[in-house]
Amino acid sequence: MKVITNTGEILSEWIAACKLNQLKKGEMLDFDYKDKKILIANLAGKIYASDRICTHADADLSNGILTEDGVTCPLHLSTFNLKTGTPENLPAEIPLKIYNVKIEQNEIYIEVN
Numbered sequence: 001m002k003v004i005t006n007t008g009e010i011l012s013e014w015i016a017a018c019k020l021n022q023l024k025k026g027e028m029l030d031f032d033y034k035d036k037k038i039l040i041a042n043l044a045g046k047i048y049a050s051d052r053i054c055t056h057a058d059a060d061l062s063n064g065i066l067t068e069d070g071v072t073c074p075l076h077l078s079t080f081n082l083k084t085g086t087p088e089n090l091p092a093e094i095p096l097k098i099y100n101v102k103i104e105q106n107e108i109y110i111e112v113n
C-alpha cells in the first residue's frame with residue numbers, strides 16, 4: 001500500500017522485506033531498498049526495523065551484537081534502542097531512523113518513506 005499526496009508524490013509505502021519464519025529470535029537481517037540500508041531484528045519475538053548504518057562512523061550494525069537492550073555497534077560499541085533508535089551510550093549521539101513494521105501472513109513489511 002502506498003500513501004500518495006494529491007500531487008502524486010509517494011509519502012510512504014509498505015515493502016515486503018522477508019518471511020517471518022526466516023528471522024528467528026535473536027537474529028538480524030540486512031534489507032536494502034533503493035538507497036536505504038535497513039536492519040531487521042527479532043528481539044525476543046518482536047520485530048524491529050531501523051537504519052543499518054551506525055550514526056557515529058559508518059559501521060554496519062548487522063555485524064554488531066543483538067541483546068535485550070538493542071543492537072550494539074561492532075566498531076565503537078554504542079548500543080541503540082531498537083524501539084526508539086536512541087543511542088544508550090557514547091560515542092554515538094544521533095538516533096537511528098526507526099521504520100514501522102507490520103506482519104501479515106508470515107510476511108514482514110517495512111514502511112519506507
Ligand code: FES
Pocket residue numbers: 054055056057058059073074075076077078090091092
Ligand atoms: S561506528 Fe558505531 S559507535 Fe562508532
